[in-house]
Amino acid sequence: MLELTWKPLRSCLAAGLVATAAVAALAPAAPAWAQNRTLPDFTDLVEQVGPSVVNIRTLEKAKPTAGGGADEQMLEFFKRFGIPVPPNMPRAPRADRGQPDEDQPRGVGSGFILTADGFVMTNAHVVEGADEVLVTLTDKREFKAKIIGSDKRSDVAVVKIEATGLPAVKIGDINRLKVGEWVMAIGSPFGLENTVTAGIVSAKQRDTGDYLPFIQTDVAINPGNSGGPLINMRGEVVGINSQIYSRSGGFQGISFSIPIDEAARVSDQLRSTGKVTRGRIGVQIDQVTKEVAESIGLGKAQGALVRGVESGAPAEKAGIEAGDIIIKFDGKAIEKSSDLPRMVGNVKPGTKAVVTVFRRGASKDLTVTIGEVEPEKPVRKASGAEPKPPVAGPAQVLGLVVSEVSDAQKKELKIKGGVKVDTAEAAASRAGLKEGDVIVAIANSEVTSVKEFEAALAKIDKTKAINVLFRRGEWAQYALIRPSR
Numbered sequence: 411m412l413e414l415t416w417k418p419l420r421s422c423l424a425a426g427l428v429a430t431a432a433v434a435a436l437a438p439a440a441p442a443w444a445q446n447r448t449l450p451d452f453t454d455l456v457e458q459v460g461p462s463v464v465n466i467r468t469l470e471k472a473k474p475t476a477g478g479g480a481d482e483q484m485l486e487f488f489k490r491f492g493i494p495v496p497p498n499m500p501r502a503p504r505a506d507r508g509q510p511d512e513d514q515p516r517g518v519g520s521g522f523i524l525t526a527d528g529f530v531m532t533n534a535h536v537v538e539g540a541d542e543v544l545v546t547l548t549d550k551r552e553f554k555a556k557i558i559g560s561d562k563r564s565d566v567a568v569v570k571i572e573a574t575g576l577p578a579v580k581i582g583d584i585n586r587l588k589v590g591e592w593v594m595a596i597g598s599p600f601g602l603e604n605t606v607t608a609g610i611v612s613a614k615q616r617d618t619g620d621y622l623p624f625i626q627t628d629v630a631i632n633p634g635n636s637g638g639p640l641i642n643m644r645g646e647v648v649g650i651n652s653q654i655y656s657r658s659g660g661f662q663g664i665s666f667s668i669p670i671d672e673a674a675r676v677s678d679q680l681r682s683t684g685k686v687t688r689g690r691i692g693v694q695i696d697q698v699t700k701e702v703a704e705s706i707g708l709g710k711a712q713g714a715l716v717r718g719v720e721s722g723a724p725a726e727k728a729g730i731e732a733g734d735i736i737i738k739f740d741g742k743a744i745e746k747s748s749d750l751p752r753m754v755g756n757v758k759p760g761t762k763a764v765v766t767v768f769r770r771g772a773s774k775d776l777t778v779t780i781g782e783v784e785p786e787k788p789v790r791k792a793s794g795a796e797p798k799p800p801v802a803g804p805a806q807v808l809g810l811v812v813s814e815v816s817d818a819q820k821k822e823l824k825i826k827g828g829v830k831v832d833t834a835e836a837a838a839s840r841a842g843l844k845e846g847d848v849i850v851a852i853a854n855s856e857v858t859s860v861k862e863f864e865a866a867l868a869k870i871d872k873t874k875a876i877n878v879l880f881r882r883g884e885w886a887q888y889a890l891i892r893p894s895r
Contacts, residue, residue, distance in 0.1 A: 450592045450643060456606055458645045461548050461577045463596040463638060465603045466519040466532055466555075466569075468540035520597035520638030521545065521569070522647060523578050524677065528553075528571040531677055532637030533652055534560040537567050545571050548604060559680030563688075564622060565652055565668060566676040567637075579639060582646030584671045587625070589614060595629045595651050597638030607631070616666065617748045624666040625649045631665035640667040649673075675756065689757040689780040691730070691765070692723020694885065697747045698735055702888040705877035706735075706854055707771045713737040714747035716767075718884040721824070728778035730767060732886030733851065733879040737773065738766035754780065771854045808867075808876070808891050809836030814860055815848055823881055825850055827858025831880070841889040843880065850886075851879040 519536030523529070530545060537543055543555040553571035560567040594608045609629035616624040625640065631651050640649035649667030679686045695714040703711045713735040719726045730736070737744055739753045740763040757763060759782035766775050811833035820827065828850040834843040843849075849863065850856065853870050854877070857863040870876055876891045 450608075452594050452606065452608055455594055455641060455643070455645050456596070459579060459594075459639070459641050459647075460596060460604060460606075462523045462579045463548070463604065464521045464523065464530060465546040465598045465601075466521050466530075466536055466637060467544045467546070468517050468519070468537060469542040469544070470539065471541050518598055518601045518634045519636045520634065520651070522637075522639040523576045524568070526574065526576050526578050528573045528576060529558070529677075529681060530555065530569050530571060531650065531673065532567050532569065533650060534562050534565045534567040536637045537569065538562075543569055545569065546603070547576075559684040559686070561676050561680065561686045564672060564676045564686070566650065566673045566680070568677050568680045580644075580646045581670055581674060582642050582644065582648040584648055584669045587611060587614065587642065587648050592643055593627055593629060593648065594641045594643075595631060595635060595638055596641070597631075597635035597651060599630075599632035599634040601634055605635075607635075612664070617746070622668055622672060623748070623752065624653070625669055627665050627667065628663050629665055672752075687759060688755040688783040689759050689761070690723075690783045691725040691728075691754055691778050691780065692720035693725045693730060693736075694718040694720075695736070695747045695750060696887060699888075701875070701890050702877060705875055705890055706768075706888070708735060708737075708768055712746070713744045713768065714750040715887065717886045719824075724778050724781045725765075728765065728776045730765065730776060730778070731769070732881060732884075733888075734767040734769050736765055737768050738764075740764060755783070770851070770856065809838040810834060810843070812849065812860055812863060819848070823848065823884070825881065826856075827862075828881070829857060829860050829863045837891050841878070841891045843878070843889055843891075844882070846882070848881040849878055850881060853877060 517536065517540075519532055521530045521532035521536070524531050537557055537560060540557075543557060544552055545555045546552045551573075553573060555569040555571045558568040558570050589611050591611055592608065593611055594606060596604060596606050599605050607630040609627050611625060611627055613626040614623070616626045625648070627640065629640070629651075631654050635651050638651045639647040640651055642648050648670050650670070650673050651665065651667050653666040655662065655664040655666070676686055693714075694717045696717050698708065698711050698713050698715050700711040702715075703709060716725075716730060716732055716734045716736060718732055719730055736750060739750060740757070742753060744750050744753075754763075757780045759780050761780045763778055763780060764775050765778050766773055768774075810831060812829040813832050815825070815828050815830050819830070825848070828848045831838075831843055831845055831847040831849060834845060834847070852863065852866050855866045857866055878889045878891055879886065880889060
């Protein structure tokens with residue numbers, strides 16, 4: 411006979427709860443990142459950093475004009491980002507022709523206090539062309555500021571107000587900044603002072619200029635935000651809000667900030683000398699493509715391809731040649747071509763540095779004395795000397811007809827030899843070669859005459875891509891000729 415035993419409900423529930431607790435105890439704990447998925451609270455940051463952010467207004471002497479001027483805040487925006495001014499844009503009242511010296515509003519921007527004694531950092535384009543700069547603090551005090559220095563290349567400027575005991579910002583470590591972390595901006599978009607916006611870091615080292623690896627964020631930036639600080643969650647300034655990317659003229663989720671370490675180097679020089687001194691070696695450079703790197707034995711796409719060397723420049727004196735690939739500067743690897751100008755620019759003129767170049771399949775160390783940045787020189791045109799008659803031969807299989815280079819052109823281009831391209835068809839044309847180019851090396855072999863060129867070409871497997879180093883005027887570059895199969 412089956413015997414049934416009844417237990418009180420309370421006992422059953424107790425047993426069940428014990429079992430559930432035991433299972434829960436054995437379950438693994440949620441990872442820390444899952445436990446902390448909460449939106450950040452920026453209130454403390456605003457209270458901490460807000461008093462260090464200033465509004466900047468610029469004035470200029472009114473000039474006689476036959477028509478009205480467009481709204482200055484919007485004009486600053488259109489000018490900065492290269493956007494055409496709409497024909498139906500509202501116009502400001504016309505300046506009084508009888509009072510040409512009256513100060514008129516020119517633009518608005520933002521800035522932040524660097525030191526307690528009144529040094530303020532902003533963008534160069536905020537104060538450019540201003541006859542008077544007015545700085546307003548969060549406590550509504552307004553000061554006339556003196557422009558200490560402005561650097562267009564980095565878009566950094568420093569102004570000074572006569573005040574003490576000001577709340578200076580804390581400068582952050584850009585190396586600790588990570589893609590995906592929260593950041594905040596404070597500024598005066600459209601003149602709306604102390605406006606706070608927030609977002610995340612979208613990318614670092616974004617190349618949009620010779621000397622600036624920008625921080626890309628999705629923080630809302632608009633006209634008037636320029637020059638304001640980008641702040642991390644520790645309350646430190648990590649960048650200066652400078653640009654946006656837009657096809658419509660409005661904010662579209664992409665903004666750029668100048669890294670604070672780059673800006674700090676510039677501001678230090680501006681405060682000490684009123685100008686910025688940068689190093690230069692006198693080369694024109696380009697990217698190294700994957701195909702070129704593989705074909706010349708470099709391995710991976712890295713370094714900066716030297717397309718041209720300025721006459722008498724430090725690079726020429728050091729022995730750097732057009733066609734070299736600079737893979738290291740002062741012991742630091744050049745990952746992409748834009749790294750080189752920044753590294754050289756940060757070196758004091760007169761300093762000696764070791765440059766490692768990759769040439770004809772091998773690396774070579776050269777010592778260069780850093781020069782000082784000068785205005786760019788115009789590129790000279792190739793000599794128009796009469797060429798010798800074209801010479802046909804094995805090169806025709808690549809679609810090339812070449813001839814000797816005249817002595818005048820060798821002197822003009824500062825080359826030992828090479829062969830002049832008289833015809834570029836088929837595979838050569840597809841590779842980008844044109845009539846008038848001068849081929850100085852083929853498959854990592856230097857050529858000084860048509861005879862050497864034909865001899866080198868005869869040894870090459872013409873069923874595979876062939877790397878060719880050529881000059882076009884003063885510029886040197888690589889081409890990959892891929893024969894048809």
